[in-house]
Amino acid sequence: MKRILSGNEAIAWGAWEAGVEVAAAYPGTPSTEILETFATLPDVYAEWATNEKVAMDVAIGAAYAGRRAMTCMKHVGLNVAADSFFYASMTGIEAGLVIVSADDPAMHSSQNEQDNRNYAKFARVPCLEPSDSQEAKELVAAALDLSEQFDTPVLLRITTRIAHTYSPVETGERQKRPPKVEKFPRNFEKYVMLPVNARRRHPVLEERIQRLREFAETFPYNRLELRGEELGIVTCGVAYQYAREVFPDASILRLGMTYPLPRRLIADFAGRVRRLIVLEELDPFLEEEIRSLGIPVEGKSIFPICGEFSPEVVRDAAIAAGLLPESERVVPPNPIKGDLPPRPPVLCPGCPHRGVFYVMKKFKLPVQGDIGCYTLGAMPPLSTIDFCGCMGAGIGVAHGADKAGDPERQIAVIGDSTFFHTGMPALLNVAYNRGKTITVIMDNRVTAMTGHQHNPGTGYTLQGEKTVEIELEPLVRAMGIPHVRTVDAYDLKAVQEAFEEALAKEEPAVIITRRECALLPEARKRYLPLRVDRSKCIACWTCFRVGCPAIRRSDEIFEKNKRQKSDIDPLLCTGCEVCAQVCPQHAILFRAEVAPAPEAAGGRSGASEE
Amino acid sequence: MKEPINFMLVGVGGQGTLLAANILAEVGLVAGYDVKKSEIHGMAQRGGSVSSHVRWGEQVFSPMAGKGEVDILLGFEMVEALRYIEFLRQGGRAILSTHQIPPVAVTSGGAEYPSQARFTGVVEQVTKDYLLVPAVEIAQQFGNARAHNLVMLGALSVFLPVEEDIWLQVAPRHVPAKALEVNLEAFRRGRALAGQARKR
Ligand SMILES: Cc1ncc(C[n+]2csc(CCOP(=O)(O)OP(=O)(O)O)c2C)c(N)n1
Ligand code: SF4
Ligand code: SF4
Numbered sequence: 001m002k003r004i005l006s007g008n009e010a011i012a013w014g015a016w017e018a019g020v021e022v023a024a025a026y027p028g029t030p031s032t033e034i035l036e037t038f039a040t041l042p043d044v045y046a047e048w049a050t051n052e053k054v055a056m057d058v059a060i061g062a063a064y065a066g067r068r069a070m071t072c073m074k075h076v077g078l079n080v081a082a083d084s085f086f087y088a089s090m091t092g093i094e095a096g097l098v099i100v101s102a103d104d105p106a107m108h109s110s111q112n113e114q115d116n117r118n119y120a121k122f123a124r125v126p127c128l129e130p131s132d133s134q135e136a137k138e139l140v141a142a143a144l145d146l147s148e149q150f151d152t153p154v155l156l157r158i159t160t161r162i163a164h165t166y167s168p169v170e171t172g173e174r175q176k177r178p179p180k181v182e183k184f185p186r187n188f189e190k191y192v193m194l195p196v197n198a199r200r201r202h203p204v205l206e207e208r209i210q211r212l213r214e215f216a217e218t219f220p221y222n223r224l225e226l227r228g229e230e231l232g233i234v235t236c237g238v239a240y241q242y243a244r245e246v247f248p249d250a251s252i253l254r255l256g257m258t259y260p261l262p263r264r265l266i267a268d269f270a271g272r273v274r275r276l277i278v279l280e281e282l283d284p285f286l287e288e289e290i291r292s293l294g295i296p297v298e299g300k301s302i303f304p305i306c307g308e309f310s311p312e313v314v315r316d317a318a319i320a321a322g323l324l325p326e327s328e329r330v331v332p333p334n335p336i337k338g339d340l341p342p343r344p345p346v347l348c349p350g351c352p353h354r355g356v357f358y359v360m361k362k363f364k365l366p367v368q369g370d371i372g373c374y375t376l377g378a379m380p381p382l383s384t385i386d387f388c389g390c391m392g393a394g395i396g397v398a399h400g401a402d403k404a405g406d407p408e409r410q411i412a413v414i415g416d417s418t419f420f421h422t423g424m425p426a427l428l429n430v431a432y433n434r435g436k437t438i439t440v441i442m443d444n445r446v447t448a449m450t451g452h453q454h455n456p457g458t459g460y461t462l463q464g465e466k467t468v469e470i471e472l473e474p475l476v477r478a479m480g481i482p483h484v485r486t487v488d489a490y491d492l493k494a495v496q497e498a499f500e501e502a503l504a505k506e507e508p509a510v511i512i513t514r515r516e517c518a519l520l521p522e523a524r525k526r527y528l529p530l531r532v533d534r535s536k537c538i539a540c541w542t543c544f545r546v547g548c549p550a551i552r553r554s555d556e557i558f559e560k561n562k563r564q565k566s567d568i569d570p571l572l573c574t575g576c577e578v579c580a581q582v583c584p585q586h587a588i589l590f591r592a593e594v595a596p597a598p599e600a601a602g603g604r605s606g607a608s609e610e
Numbered sequence: 611m612k613e614p615i616n617f618m619l620v621g622v623g624g625q626g627t628l629l630a631a632n633i634l635a636e637v638g639l640v641a642g643y644d645v646k647k648s649e650i651h652g653m654a655q656r657g658g659s660v661s662s663h664v665r666w667g668e669q670v671f672s673p674m675a676g677k678g679e680v681d682i683l684l685g686f687e688m689v690e691a692l693r694y695i696e697f698l699r700q701g702g703r704a705i706l707s708t709h710q711i712p713p714v715a716v717t718s719g720g721a722e723y724p725s726q727a728r729f730t731g732v733v734e735q736v737t738k739d740y741l742l743v744p745a746v747e748i749a750q751q752f753g754n755a756r757a758h759n760l761v762m763l764g765a766l767s768v769f770l771p772v773e774e775d776i777w778l779q780v781a782p783r784h785v786p787a788k789a790l791e792v793n794l795e796a797f798r799r800g801r802a803l804a805g806q807a808r809k810r
Contacts, residue, residue, distance in 0.1 A: 004639055004645065004647070108650045132646075161648060161674075164648065164651065165648040166645075167645065167646045167670075167673075168639055238673065241671040241672045242672055244672075245672040310674060311672045311674075311679075330679055332696045332697070332699075333695070333699070333735065334696065335695060335733075336735065337695070338724070338728070339721070340692055340693055340724070341689060341712070341716045341722070343658060343659045343690070343693075343713040343715075345653050345655050345657070346655065346657055346714055348656045373653070449653055519656070544718035549656075549713075551717065551718055552716075552717030552718065553718070569717075
């Protein structure tokens with residue numbers, strides 16, 4: 001059946017059809033929907049693991065146990081899982097193992113744009129790259145076959161434009177396949193990476209990659225498309241589509257396997273064209289490999305190394321390099337627009353993180369942040385977060401500054417999911433080494449940023465089934481933190497007191513600010529828009545400083561200062577009462593003071609699922 | 611030979627822009643085109659700027675069209691339409707909701723939301739071929755503002771070489787069953803509105 005699938009959905013289908021039985025992942029844009037889709041397909045086991053390393057170990061374990069397995073992650077997730085990636089390359093597997101890395105050129109939702117093909121070369125693991133959804137599906141099956149044939153994990157590398165582009169896919173039936181082995185093989189030489197065995201395995205890897213290089217010469221997804229002789233383009237991934245779009249007459253060598261490279265195929269192709277270029281996003285990965293073969297080739301001297309490509313980027317670069325005539329340039333309209341108000345991402349109306357930052361800001365202390373919705377606490381008007389590097393980094397950075405003798409008391413903020421992901425070892429370290437960092441766990445009861453996935457704290461599995469709910473308080477106490485205080489994130493006074501209390505003692509403290517994300521169904525049920533009593537509003541604009549999208553300027557002017565009084569958008573307001581608590585005039589009515597307005601529940605303009 | 615058509619749909623996160631793009635892509639597939647749809651959906655929060663490319667053609671390569679290459683721009687919110695207007699080719703078609711969602715920079719900052727006159731002034735520098743659709747008001751008339759995206763698709767449908775039947779066959783696969791009637795009505799009203807505008 002032909003249907004329109006995103007690259008991510010297609011990968012899930014591909015895994016299912018190819019008989020993958022176990023998949024584990026940790027969410028991360030642009031990879032998240034792979035596991036979410038896979039989990040809806042019959043006869044599979046799928047789980048959200050606590051982080052990417054654990055997810056990879058789980059997938060590796062399943063592959064050792066003879067069942068085809070998959071793990072998926074965003075590019076930076078492979079940094080977290082890298083240790084496991086390397087041992088899996090050393091041991092090899094029993095049943096096929098595919099590792100999906102979703103890279104994010106242009107950093108649509110990431111902290112860097114690392115090119116994970118480098119990991120393939122680094123760990124001597126073959127790397128496959130699809131150019132559309134249909135190929136994404138097919139390459140999963142190819143990866144698993146290769147994995148078994150060569151006794152290696154296989155990296156399937158996609159990018160945001162493959163992950164989130166929808167195109168027609170022919171879906172099929174699930175292959176029935178018996179387990180490769182019944183039980184975990186007791187194979188000391190292969191699976192126990194003591195130095196004595198590891199030394200024997202390394203040559204196996206090197207020899208394996210040579211055989212794979214030979215295999216690549218005839219791999220059907222390395223495809224030669226001969227057209228003109230003037231220009232030859234070596235390309236891969238979504239860049240292949242731009243090559244077709246921008247250079248309709250060029251000959252193309254499209255590589256479906258980008259590590260290791262088919263040397264003879266490339267040399268043969270180079271011999272058939274007058275000018276050879278490489279069109280690849282991010283690093284000159286293919287280019288440098290090809291150049292090392294002694295073949296003259298151009299790539300990054302023409303096309304950018306930063307950001308993602310588009311037909312526009314490719315065309316303009318090609319014109320500048322004389323590959324295309326000036327007449328090919330598309331000149332877009334250039335209307336005089338004037339300044340448009342920007343629309344950056346902001347914390348949602350009713351977000352439980354907002355009030356906590358509002359209070360925290362008043363202490364004027366350094367706040368080491370982490371990754372999640374709460375990172376938006378760095379943006380004005382809250383402007384409270386001073387650092388964000390990668391998941392789990394904030395607590396360690398705070399502790400380092402503390403131990404360096406920084407005179408200010410360090411605060412670390414971290415979300416519940418991030419705490420379970422990599423925050424726990426860092427907090428343990430604070431306790432163990434007698435630091436005095438104050439760690440704020442912003443427990444909004446979900447992994448919100450990536451689209452509201454469950455985590456160990458929510459008490460539900462990926463499939464929404466009830467499981468053990470990990471309680472933060474006893475966990476944190478058991479980790480050696482003497483001072484643990486839980487408050488309602490909406491209760492500004494309680495948050496304030498919790499900080500004062502923690503600051504009063506020279507010992508490590510944890511403050512858990514708890515309140516579910518305002519977009520969760522339980523929260524939606526309690527939406528009750530507040531109102532401004534205009535007769536009381538003095539247009540001091542204190543409420544604007546909480547930065548809620550539901551608070552706006554009204555048309556009514558306060559005579560004394562000639563400013564507009566405040567107003568609340570009933571379609572957006574959830575009734576969290578954070579603004580009401582900061583109003584010095586009690587002009588914003590609390591929930592108990594506004595009559596319930598049931599019609600508001602269905603009519604929210606900003607509440608459909610996207 | 612199918613004439614290729616590049617669409618771009620822009621709006622604010624939570625408006626249903628992506629859902630409209632899903633329908634449009636599938637309509638293309640059912641109508642016999644090769645299709646690609648590309649979108650960037652980064653983060654969970656509501657209220658950011660959202661854009662989506664849909665391309666129909668005999669064989670579609672790039673998932674998105676560049677600036678000046680979009681044939682039909684669907685704007686679900688006024689500021690967002692202006693933000694992306696240069697993607698439309700000079701003289702291309704624009705179907706623009708008159709809905710306004712002021713960003714925080716306007717509601718509680720000092721920035722100004724463009725007036726209707728400034729809005730049409732900018733649009734007219736790019737194309738005279740535009741249709742303003744009070745999509746939210748139309749949808750509200752029969753009870754559900756959220757169906758405004760189907761009003762927009764209805765208006766769009768008038769300008770495409772695709773039978774109405776195909777739309778009516780595809781739409782139910784994308785909207786919840788209990789909201790189906792409202793959404794189909796929204797589609798019909800959008801279609802009627804654009805049909806009349808076209809005759810004039
Ligand atoms: C290594 C790594 N994996 C995944 C991600 C994607 N990611 C960004 S934030 C986040 C989780 C946020 O959840 P939480 O800490 O609970 O904060 P919330 O968004 O709910 O406020 C994830 C999974 C990432 N940036 N880095
Ligand atoms: S999705 Fe939830 S946690 Fe994220 S900004 Fe919105 S309300 Fe806050
Ligand atoms: S109560 Fe105030 S802060 Fe909370 S959502 Fe409503 S307007 Fe925003």
